Amino acid sequence: MSGRVLVGVKRVIDYAVKIRVKPDNSSVVTDGVKHSMNPFCEIAVEEAVKLKEKKLIKEVVAVSCGPQQAQETIRTALAMGADRGIHVQVAGKDYESMGPLQVSKIMAALAKKEDAQLVILGKQAIDDDCNQTGQMTAALLDWPQGTFASEVALEGDKIKVVREIDGGLETIRINTPAVITADLRLNTPRYATLPNIMKAKKKKIANMKPEDLGVDLTSRLEVLRVDEPPQREAGVKVETVEDLVGKLKDAGRV
Amino acid sequence: MANPLKGEVIKLYKTLLYLGREYPQGAAYFRGRLKAAFMKHKDETDPEKIRKLVARGDFVIKELEALYFLRKYRAMKKRYYEPEK
Numbered sequence: 001m002s003g004r005v006l007v008g009v010k011r012v013i014d015y016a017v018k019i020r021v022k023p024d025n026s027s028v029v030t031d032g033v034k035h036s037m038n039p040f041c042e043i044a045v046e047e048a049v050k051l052k053e054k055k056l057i058k059e060v061v062a063v064s065c066g067p068q069q070a071q072e073t074i075r076t077a078l079a080m081g082a083d084r085g086i087h088v089q090v091a092g093k094d095y096e097s098m099g100p101l102q103v104s105k106i107m108a109a110l111a112k113k114e115d116a117q118l119v120i121l122g123k124q125a126i127d128d129d130c131n132q133t134g135q136m137t138a139a140l141l142d143w144p145q146g147t148f149a150s151e152v153a154l155e156g157d158k159i160k161v162v163r164e165i166d167g168g169l170e171t172i173r174i175n176t177p178a179v180i181t182a183d184l185r186l187n188t189p190r191y192a193t194l195p196n197i198m199k200a201k202k203k204k205i206a207n208m209k210p211e212d213l214g215v216d217l218t219s220r221l222e223v224l225r226v227d228e229p230p231q232r233e234a235g236v237k238v239e240t241v242e243d244l245v246g247k248l249k250d251a252g253r254v
Numbered sequence: 255m256a257n258p259l260k261g262e263v264i265k266l267y268k269t270l271l272y273l274g275r276e277y278p279q280g281a282a283y284f285r286g287r288l289k290a291a292f293m294k295h296k297d298e299t300d301p302e303k304i305r306k307l308v309a310r311g312d313f314v315i316k317e318l319e320a321l322y323f324l325r326k327y328r329a330m331k332k333r334y335y336e337p338e339k
Binding site: 015016039040126184188189191193194195 | 268269272278319322323325326327329330331333334335
């Protein structure tokens, strides 16, 4: 057992930012918009760091794929307690077309290269909401997967994962190495404090290219159109109960 | 002003300023309030009182971190989970 955990972190548009679609409907506006780490990735980092604090694992490695700015996200993960980072440089056209399949190929290649015991990812990113990377990584590695984890416990060479499923919880026991994806209730991520961010600057981030890992980034998907959600229509004020009932009848509600 | 607590107070101010960047009402709003709160006690010389004020600042840090976490958690819950019946 290597005791190494690989954590994937994604740089996304901050959750509090109002998303705007580009006028040509090709994608959303990302220039000059505040970015931060995907909230579910924060939960994944926190879980890995917690396991390390309990001395159940030895090293936490934060991985991010993307342009230069992805390093900020890795830095945040390092400030939260990860030991070192790996930045897989993907820029320009490759980055625009990069989807879960490409990322999971990179994650799978890195998991093998780093001899990881565990891969922890967020269940989904708040920008594309794909919810596929963890599952695909597990498939590519042919490892067991514990998705939507709301509780993780290491039991020797097995892992007990409590999963969030529709209307309840499911408890499974899987072998290691494994892939785990974090759900919202897994833990409460700590805040990356200023002194910790300063300290994180001393930690190492390795630079890599997808070619170094022998990963082909060709995408088989094409985005046809991106649209804003429909605008909420303005309401009307009614004077009397009869008015209200009449309007509701017109709308076919009663 | 060679107060031994000077470093601690500056550190507290810096930390709060950093936290304020994410404040819901904007960093500028927070900065104004923060500065006013610090300036109100600028003539304080009693080390015991300064220590108490710094402790209050540390408490505000914890409150802010909790506020940010809850805000994010609620946003995620609202977006990704069915409302509880």
